[in-house]
Structure formats: C-alpha cells, structure tokens
Amino acid sequence: MTDALATFGREGPIVVLSHFDADGLSAAAILVRALRQAGWNSEPLVIGKTGSPWEVETRDRIAALKPAGLIVADLGTRSEPVLPGCPTLVVDHHVPTGEPQDAVTISGNGLNPEPTTALLAWWAAHALGEQPDLLWLAAIGLIGDMADGLGFPELEEAQARWGKTALRDATSLINAPRRTALADAGPALRLLLTVDGPKRITKGDDADALALHAAKAEVRAAMDEGKRAAPLVMGDVALIGLNSPCQIHPLIAQQWRGRLKDKIVIAANRGYRPGWVHFAARSASGRDLISFLAEHRPDGADGRYGNGHAQATGGALPIAVWNAFIADLGLPQAQVKA
Ligand SMILES: [Mn+2]
Structure with missing residues (x-):
C-alpha cells in the first residue's frame, strides 16, 4: 500500500x-x-x-x-x-x-x-x-x-x-x-x-x-422459482437451466452442489442478459473447475469465461457459443434458442 x-x-x-x-x-x-x-x-x-x-x-x-x-x-x-x-x-x-x-x-x-x-x-x-x-x-x-x-x-x-x-x-x-x-x-x-x-x-x-x-424480497421470489428447475445429468456434469433476470445462478449451483456431491454442477441462466447465457459452476468433489472449463473452452469465449476459484467459477457466453459448449459436454438438449 x-x-x-x-x-x-x-x-x-x-x-x-x-x-x-x-x-x-x-x-x-x-x-x-x-x-x-x-x-x-x-x-x-x-x-x-x-x-x-x-x-x-x-x-x-x-x-x-x-x-x-x-x-x-x-x-x-x-x-x-x-x-x-x-x-x-x-x-x-x-x-x-x-x-x-x-x-x-x-x-x-x-x-x-x-x-x-x-x-x-x-x-x-x-x-x-x-x-x-x-x-x-x-x-x-x-x-x-x-x-x-x-x-x-x-x-x-x-x-x-x-x-x-x-x-x-x-x-x-x-x-x-x-x-x-x-x-x-x-x-x-x-x-x-x-x-x-x-x-x-x-x-x-x-x-x-x-x-x-x-431487493432481498425480489431475489427470494426468483429463487423460489429457480429451485423448481430439475437437473439434467450427463456423465460428470449436472446442468440446471434457469430463466431469470436475477443473478440466482450462483446460489442455485451452490444448493445443488451439496445434493450432487460427485458432479460438476452448472447452473445456466438464459434470462440474465438478452442474447447471453451466464453460468455458475460448483463442485463438491474437489475437482479443479478452472482446469475443467479450460479443457472445454469453446471458440468465441472471452475473458469472462472460467475465472475465479478452483471450486467456484463460471462464465458468460453468447448463445451460439454456449450451444457449442454444452453440446460438447454431451447435453445438446440444454441448448438455448436465439
Ligand atoms: Mn471476493
């Protein structure tokens, strides 16, 4: 200093x-x-x-x-x-x-x-x-x-x-x-x-x-809805699809992390910013998620992708890039319509 x-x-x-x-x-x-x-x-x-x-x-x-x-x-x-x-x-x-x-x-x-x-x-x-x-x-x-x-x-x-x-x-x-x-x-x-x-x-x-x-009341209402989304599981990945203008994806990912202990939990929010998918990734397995995302980095990802902490990361991808990313992870059913 x-x-x-x-x-x-x-x-x-x-x-x-x-x-x-x-x-x-x-x-x-x-x-x-x-x-x-x-x-x-x-x-x-x-x-x-x-x-x-x-x-x-x-x-x-x-x-x-x-x-x-x-x-x-x-x-x-x-x-x-x-x-x-x-x-x-x-x-x-x-x-x-x-x-x-x-x-x-x-x-x-x-x-x-x-x-x-x-x-x-x-x-x-x-x-x-x-x-x-x-x-x-x-x-x-x-x-x-x-x-x-x-x-x-x-x-x-x-x-x-x-x-x-x-x-x-x-x-x-x-x-x-x-x-x-x-x-x-x-x-x-x-x-x-x-x-x-x-x-x-x-x-x-x-x-x-x-x-x-x-603000707390607004987020609580969005969370009540987000909690009802069911995870899609493929291999190591569990995906929770959300559609909310509120930044609830990190909270939802955190909640599912405890219930799906051996999975990489990805909560993906298509409603946060028009044209984009913002997502949070969490895992209770000890796996390094920054490395996981680096291995699966899609073409077109920028500096918003895959930063943070080994156990708490995420990113923001334009819809077309998200769709390529999630298809590569074996979850084409989680693609989002533009
Ligand atoms: Mn901090």
Whole structure:
C-alpha cells in the first residue's frame, strides 16, 4: 500500500474500482474511508451486472474522473492495465491470469487460509493508520465470500464488538441488490461508506436500507422459482437451466452442489442478459473447475469465461457459443434458442 501511494499523484481522486458483491463493496468502503480520513481525495466506482474492468466503457468512466491513482479491488488479477498510464494498485484474491504490468499487487491467492479482498484492504489500510472502526467492513467481506470466515481472528474480533447475527444479516442485505434485475449497488455502497456498524444496515429505515430489503424480497421470489428447475445429468456434469433476470445462478449451483456431491454442477441462466447465457459452476468433489472449463473452452469465449476459484467459477457466453459448449459436454438438449 505504501509503495502504491508513493506512485500516486496528488491532483485528482484515487479511484477505487470494485466488484459489486459484499466483499468488493466492503473493500471499496474500507479503502475510500481510510484514504479520506488520511486526507486523500478518493472516489468509489463499481463494476455492475455485465461490465468488466477491461473494456473501453469502464476505461472512459475512470478517465473522466482524472484520477491521481487507481485501486482495482476484488475484480481479478490480469496482466493488462485497466487504465494504461495510471498508477495502479490491484487488491484481489482470485486466481491470477497474469501479473499486472506497471502496478503494485496485493494478492491473497494461495495463502492459507485465503483472505478475501476486504480483509486484504483492511490490512493494507493500516499503512494509513490504525483502522479499528472499519473492521466490521472486513468482516462483511469475509462472511460474504466464505460464510464461516475460515477462522480469521479479525472475524471473531468483529463479531464480539458488533454482533454475529447483525454482521451476518447485514452481509445478506448488502449482497441482495446485485442479484436483482436492476443490480443497482448504489444503496449498499452508500451505507457501507457512511454508517458506523451493521445494525445501521439491518435496522435502518432510510431509503437505502429499505432498498436492500426490497431487493432481498425480489431475489427470494426468483429463487423460489429457480429451485423448481430439475437437473439434467450427463456423465460428470449436472446442468440446471434457469430463466431469470436475477443473478440466482450462483446460489442455485451452490444448493445443488451439496445434493450432487460427485458432479460438476452448472447452473445456466438464459434470462440474465438478452442474447447471453451466464453460468455458475460448483463442485463438491474437489475437482479443479478452472482446469475443467479450460479443457472445454469453446471458440468465441472471452475473458469472462472460467475465472475465479478452483471450486467456484463460471462464465458468460453468447448463445451460439454456449450451444457449442454444452453440446460438447454431451447435453445438446440444454441448448438455448436465439
Ligand atoms: Mn471476493
């Protein structure tokens, strides 16, 4: 962190670009709050439902802020710069696909236990001073990605101070909007940037807190429908076909993972984005799914395919490419009409 700050300019904000899940948003909130407290100008920017850090629209959004520096949090670790020429810090825990050029990298990948991005951000923020009041944000990120927190003492400390139930319920609420059809992370991010603990999220009655509760209800209704889809099994693969504008495919895959323990579970959602199939892959068998997807990589797959973690990955494919991919896996009946 200190190395990265030394490369940043003093004119313009430090833009913190993050993923829109609980871990990414909490990491962004930790970094923006710690930087602002230390006297830096800092602005968060969130990658939404179908965006990517490595595309021209994102580059233009960042460049428009005339940043003094860029922090890329919880969005993967790749060699290509997000904004060429801008001093950059990458904070991430996904399997790297390359070493970022002209950037400082803080990666939790391969550490045991593996810290999430929000915990890495909280550790890094100590370069700006002690951050005891921001620890609950690191706990939200840990719970969001790992549920049990893998025994990090920081989680136990946060639970003792802010309450285990409050932290768990706040995490569930913070994660809800990104799964809705609109996927607006704004209310969740505003709360994480301003409030002093999880109870202000779970018990709040302001517009942002109410938006999180409405999002949770929308996702619950979509899940009730998605749970009724039956898996199609062929060899090692179990496919669950979904048609929802909500991002329920990772949750459905996770549920079936426990019931189909020896299978590679793929939950595929043709309703998430018109013209595309978004899918989540999970397995309880210990099989490396990033390698599995690499072996079956279809022509036309881009950087959205097969990233993440060995036991939790997925991708997004245009319909024609999806149809070739799923036919190759022996499930032509799971092809989707354009
Ligand atoms: Mn994460």
